[in-house]
Amino acid sequence: MSANAIEIRDLRKSFGPVDIIRGVNLELRAGERHALIGPNGAGKSTLFHLISGRLRPTSGKILLHGQEIQGKPPARIVHAGLSRSFQITNIFPEMTVLENLRCAVLWKLGHRYSVLRPLGRLRDVEAECTRLLEELRLTHRRTSRADSLSYPEQRALELGLAVASGADTLLLDEPMAGMSHSETAAALELIMAVTEGRSLLMVEHDMGVIFEMADRISVLVYGEVIATGTPEEIRANPAVQEAYLGTPNAEEAA
Template structure:
């Protein structure tokens, strides 16, 4: 394992029956690095996220978070060790207000989400942390709005805040800009850059303009294998990457 990396995958494989989806992935995520995982549809990017976050168990290989093996652990255990993720589909409670959604996320790492005997509304620590996160993702003016009534980009901002609630060392974002307009994409990209400062980010995103502008390094996944890892400039110039995935996009 790479002791300089905060997240390491070595020889990771995942098969569903006779079909092998992930075929020996090696990947290192450095502390405070923004690292994009790109590749064509069906390459296995979301499967890698499921493996890292504990929703799937690898068929083979090792995954380590801050030097500690995590393959086979469940999502909650991995979250407690310092890793949080968002999903392709917005994962919020539309009938609750923005404040209530985020307060639930703040309560979870403190073990208070199922606490029925305590008046959480009177807990000043929970309230202050919720308000701090709302301000960090620029949603303080929407605190009393039902989450289901917000725009899609605002809902994604709320989900990012909920991801930050456990104060993770590593954040996984799965296509956070999917379905957004150009203006929403620019806003969300700037927000991600701001809120991930001091943390490591692994992001799956199909918008290549965002990927090349946001990432410190990029890994390219094709048919369940990483075919290249490098800086945006190195990936842009890599002939194998151009042939396998980027094509003309690389010079856009």
């Protein structure tokens, strides 16, 4: 198996004459927490769509554990071991928390839906759902409808759906967006715990979260990666300061 969970090689995406992703090269190491940052319009969401199969690249390669996945349907990519969350919460609102998790766990464990077999009798499914509920700190919300959860709880459930698939590589798209300071702190703690041992590529605008959580950071500007390094290296990089973080004096004043 490749030492990298994801390898992106000279990836490009154009919409007509407009180049959105312009020759991106990026590596997510196995077991690494890697943050992707950049100004609005840099192409971060487009890059996530390309990796997860929602968009086809114009050219270039995307490898998951050494196997090419560019252009494959999202379901095939999930089956290969990659799952993602979205900027907008993506859950089944009219189903309970438990029912949401069952959907992902059934698929992971190889079960098929059947009107003749009550799902509650599948002991392996129930055991895995119970474990996930505890891990996500949602046991007390087991029978609650998903649309009755608080916003942070809905984001936690979406994270649970991503890991319930059995994926060892996760893409998280702005998981802390719209949260208060205290909610962000709790979400950060949860993500750190749930993603332990997995490979994580995350887009997030909260720089405090990024510098606390990421092993490495890549900076995307106008569809190109202009720098990759540790949080300390990125913080000190003059090109990054100019393009994204602002000058050291401006950052200190902020």
